[in-house]
Each structure stands twice: as structure tokens, then as C-alpha cells.
Amino acid sequence: MIDMKAAITAVGAYVPEYRLTNSILETMVDTNDEWITTRTGIKERRILKDPDKGSSFLAIKAAQDLLGKSNTDPSTIDLVIVATATPDMPVASTAAYVATEIGAINAFSYDLMAACSSFLYGMSNAAAYIQSGRYKKVLLIGADKMSSIIDYKDRATCIIFGDAGGAVLFEPNEEGYGLQDEILRTDGSGRDFLRIEAGGSLMPASLDTVKNNQHFVYQDGKNVFKHAVSNMADVSEQIVKRNNLTNNDIDWLVPHQANKRIIDATARRVQLPEEQVMVNIHKYGNTTSATLPLCLNDYEKQLKKGDNLVFAAFGGGFTWGSILLKWAYNTN
Numbered sequence: 001m002i003d004m005k006a007a008i009t010a011v012g013a014y015v016p017e018y019r020l021t022n023s024i025l026e027t028m029v030d031t032n033d034e035w036i037t038t039r040t041g042i043k044e045r046r047i048l049k050d051p052d053k054g055s056s057f058l059a060i061k062a063a064q065d066l067l068g069k070s071n072t073d074p075s076t077i078d079l080v081i082v083a084t085a086t087p088d089m090p091v092a093s094t095a096a097y098v099a100t101e102i103g104a105i106n107a108f109s110y111d112l113m114a115a116c117s118s119f120l121y122g123m124s125n126a127a128a129y130i131q132s133g134r135y136k137k138v139l140l141i142g143a144d145k146m147s148s149i150i151d152y153k154d155r156a157t158c159i160i161f162g163d164a165g166g167a168v169l170f171e172p173n174e175e176g177y178g179l180q181d182e183i184l185r186t187d188g189s190g191r192d193f194l195r196i197e198a199g200g201s202l203m204p205a206s207l208d209t210v211k212n213n214q215h216f217v218y219q220d221g222k223n224v225f226k227h228a229v230s231n232m233a234d235v236s237e238q239i240v241k242r243n244n245l246t247n248n249d250i251d252w253l254v255p256h257q258a259n260k261r262i263i264d265a266t267a268r269r270v271q272l273p274e275e276q277v278m279v280n281i282h283k284y285g286n287t288t289s290a291t292l293p294l295c296l297n298d299y300e301k302q303l304k305k306g307d308n309l310v311f312a313a314f315g316g317g318f319t320w321g322s323i324l325l326k327w328a329y330n331t332n
Contacts, residue, residue, distance in 0.1 A: 005178030006130035006138075007328035010169040012066025013297035014058055015046040015284060020162070029155040036159045041260025045162025045285030047147045054088040058165030058290070059098045059143035066139070066167045067102065074103035077169075078135035081125055082111050083118035083142045083289040085316075086149060090199070098141065107139070115194070116256055116315025118142060118289040119166075120184070123311070123323055126170040127179040133172075141167040142289035149196060151216035160258075161217070162285035166293025177305070177328035181243055183235045183321055190227060190318030193220040228262050228314040233269035235322035236312045240270055243324055247271035249308055251327075252299070256313035257281035257291040266312055288315070301331045 021044040022033040036042055048058065059082050067074055080102075082095035095109035114121045119142035126138040143165035152158045170178075196217055198209035209215060232255065240250060253272050255263045260281055267277045278295040287294060292311060296303075303309075307327040314320040 003174070003176065004131050004133065005173045005176060005180070006127035006170045007173035007178030008168045008296070008325065009171045009328060010066050010070035010072065011167065011293060011296045011300055012062050012064070012069055013164070013166045013294050014061035014065055015164045015294075016048040018047045018049050019044045020047045025159055028152055029158060031155045031159060039261070040160060041263075041281050042159065042285045043282045046164055048145050048163040054148070055084050055086045055143045055145045055165075056088045056094050056097050056101070058145060058163060059084070059094065059141045059167070060101050062143060062165030062167040062293070063098065063102045063139060063141055066169060070169065072137075072169065075105055077104040077107045077137045077139050079126075079129055079138045080104050080107045080109035081122050081138065081140045082109070083122040083140065084111060084144055085113060085115050085118060085288050086144045086146060087111050087113070104139065114315060114319045115317055116258060116286070116288050116291070117313045117317070117319035117321060118315070119292045120311060120313040120321050120323060121319070123179065124182050124184060130170050130172050136172060138170040139167060140170060141165060142291070142293050144288040144290055146286070146288055149215065149217050151213055154216065156221055157217050157219055160286050162287050164284055164287035164290040164294055166290045166297055168293050168296065173328055177326045180324040180326055181239055182323045183239050185231070185235065185320050187318045190316070193223040194218070194316035194318075225259065225262065227318055228258060228320075229265045231318070231320045232256070232262060232312045232314045233266045235320060236266050236310055237269045239310060239322045239324050245308070250310055251276060251307035252303070252309045253277045254292055254295050254309050254311045256315070257284065257295070258286045258314065262314070270310060303327050303331065305330045
């Protein structure tokens with residue numbers, strides 16, 4: 001029996017042009033650069049200013065970047081998964097629209113929503129489809145227009161989030177490269193600490209919900225921080241130990257870019273030095289579903305075939321997990 005793995009064979013990304021810097025935020029809410037930087041590590045975020053464009057635009061641009069760089073014919077793609085917390089519409093699949101717009105005419109598609117863990121969960125989905133033997137090319141996109149659900153009068157959240165899209169292509173691999181193992185977790189007791197109250201079936205949109213700002217992200221920062229630090233670090237350590245690896249066997253930590261202190265705590269737990277931790281939160285903020293593929297895109301040229309990567313994420317729900325992946329190619 002051939003041990004079939006699902007390997008990442010291409011990456012792509014897109015970030016909007018507009019930079020929302022800490023100095024600009026100082027003119028909008030009661031905050032300052034030093035406060036934001038010391039607590040989050042963020043210096044600026046990219047914002048999609050066009051009100052007529054949603055997360056699908058970010059997803060399409062990221063996918064087109066990947067297709068162009070890898071010279072992939074979109075008609076050969078079997079499945080398009082769009083990981084997002086901000087779909088274009090509550091009804092009408094964002095992934096279906098994205099697949100059509102990029103020319104993936106033979107693919108089926110769907111959205112996957114697990115807050116900031118959406119892309120990580122999507123990696124598990126994509127790999128399972130490949131390993132089933134039924135599909136050869138799965139395009140996984142993480143895209144979020146977080147600015148559409150942020151109250152820019154709420155300094156607890158407006159300093160954190162940005163807009164972006166990132167994409168990876170999964171294909172079969174018989175050499176042992178690709179997704180090796182995963183630990184995925186959820187805990188519904190975290191629902192009260194990170195949420196958007198209105199707009200769903202529990203509290204449909206109304207004049208009152210709009211007036212009360214209930215369509216924006218609410219975050220209990222202390223509780224989310226506490227759970228994120230412990231859970232991201234725990235699963236990252238577990239996946240390394242479960243695969244009989246040490247810190248010397250790990251080449252890169254690919255952490256969700258929510259907060260620099262959370263990233264540092266996770267790196268300490270798996271005993272990796274700063275130079276082996278992918279970090280771009282200072283440039284983009286927390287782009288939710290796009291953070292992991294954005295990291296891969298930014299660091300792609302430093303990755304070498306055979307590198308062991310540990311992915312980790314934490315999001316609302318609560319949702320979290322870690323994935324061990326062996327990199328499959330060298331970038332020319």
C-alpha cells in the first residue's frame with residue numbers, strides 16, 4: 001500500500017493597498033502606538049475600503065495570485081474551500097462565486113466557518129479529500145474582510161483586525177511530504193467571550209440590533225487571551241511529542257497572528273527561537289482566516305523541501321488546534 005499524503009504545492013496571497021496605521025487609529029479612538037505595539041505587536045493593518053467589494057474579492061485575488069505563480073489551470077481544480085468568518089452573504093455560498101470567478105468550472109465548492117481556526121480546519125478537510133483518492137487538486141482559500149464587522153469606536157477590537165486573503169493548493173504526494181498529523185479541538189463554553197450577537201437565527205437583524213451595535217465583533221480580551229495562550233501552546237506541544245519529535249526536528253512554527261504575546265508563548269512551549277517563528281502581525285494585524293496562508297506566502301522563499309512545519313490557531317467558539325506538515329517543494 002502506498003502511503004498517500006496531501007501536500008501543499010503552491011501558495012498565493014492578496015492584501016489591500018490601504019494601510020491603517022497606529023498613528024491613524026490615534027485620531028479615531030483613545031489609544032496610542034506604544035499601547036497597541038506592546039500589547040499586540042501590531043503596527044498597521046490593510047483595509048479593503050471599497051464598500052462594493054467583500055471577502056470574495058480578497059479570495060479571488062489570492063487564488064489568482066496562486067494560479068499565476070504556479071501556472072495552474074483552474075479547470076483542473078476539483079474542489080474550492082473558502083475558509084471565512086465574513087462570507088459575502090448569509091445565504092449564497094461565497095466559495096461557489098469564487099470558484100466561478102477564477103475559472104474553476106469543474107470544481108464543487110463550499111464555505112467553512114470556524115472563526116480564526118477556519119483555515120486550520122480547512123487544511124484538515126482538504127487533506128482528507130486528497131487522501132481519499134477521489135480528488136487530485138483542492139484549492140483552500142482563507143479570506144476575511146474583518147473591517148466589515150468591526151466597530152471603529154471600540155478600541156478593544158478596532159486595533160486588532162485587518163483584511164486579507166491567502167490560498168494554498170493541496171495535491172497528492174507519495175514521497176511522504178504533506179500533512180502528517182492534526183489535533184483539532186472545540187469548546188462551546190467560549191461562546192460568550194468572542195462573538196457577534198446579531199444577524200443569525202438566534203437574533204435576526206432588526207432596527208434595534210443595528211442601533212445597539214450588535215452586528216460588530218465583541219471580545220472579552222482577558223478571557224480570550226488566557227484561553228488562546230494555554231490552548232495554542234498545549235496542542236502545539238502535544239503534536240510535537242505525539243510524533244516523537246523534539247524542537248530540533250521542527251523547522252518552523254506557523255502560528256495564527258492574533259497577538260504577538262500569544263505567538264511568543266506558543267514558541268516558548270515548543271522551544272523554538274524567534275528566527276524559526278513566522279510573524280507578520282506587525283504588517284497585517286489579525287486577518288482571521290487569512291493569517292496562516294499569509295505567513296506561508298511571506299516566508300515561502302525561506303521554506304525548503306522536507307521542512308517540518310507546526311501550524312497552530314485559536315478562534316471564537318472556542319475553536320483551536322495544531323497541524324504537523326512536511327513541506328513539499330523548494331521555491332526557485
